[in-house]
Amino acid sequence: MHELALTEKMFKIILDEAKAHQAKQVMKVTIAVGELSGIVERSVEAYFRLLAKDTIAEQATLEFNRIKARLFCIQCQKEFTKDSRDFTCPDCGNLARLTDTGQQCLVESIEVDNE
Numbered sequence: 001m002h003e004l005a006l007t008e009k010m011f012k013i014i015l016d017e018a019k020a021h022q023a024k025q026v027m028k029v030t031i032a033v034g035e036l037s038g039i040v041e042r043s044v045e046a047y048f049r050l051l052a053k054d055t056i057a058e059q060a061t062l063e064f065n066r067i068k069a070r071l072f073c074i075q076c077q078k079e080f081t082k083d084s085r086d087f088t089c090p091d092c093g094n095l096a097r098l099t100d101t102g103q104q105c106l107v108e109s110i111e112v113d114n115e
């Protein structure tokens with residue numbers, strides 16, 4: 001999987017953000033993981049620990065927020081949450097298409113300590 005490259009990318013965002021806020025320490029990082037992203041959380045956690053060693057993010061807790069996939073029906077011009085393998089629109093029954101929500105993995109929020 002591509003967890004290493006992804007974690008490196010997210011880690012850079014986290015450090016940049018922390019520096020921008022003059023943070024002394026990163027306390028907590030929340031990562032949004034789409035249910036269809038194929039991301040293995042414990043791999044991200046493991047790579048994060050490696051990257052964070054001897055940085056201001058070393059003590060940070062990592063939290064994963066699982067995001068349900070969303071579908072978009074072109075016919076009805078509306079989005080809905082996918083709760084099964086069924087890709088059909090609940091209103092018109094047409095086949096809807098997947099949006100990016102639920103397929104991505106990104107940094108949702110960062111808590112820092114400035115003291």
Ligand SMILES: [Zn+2]
Nearest residue numbers: 073076089092
């Ligand atoms: Zn529809």
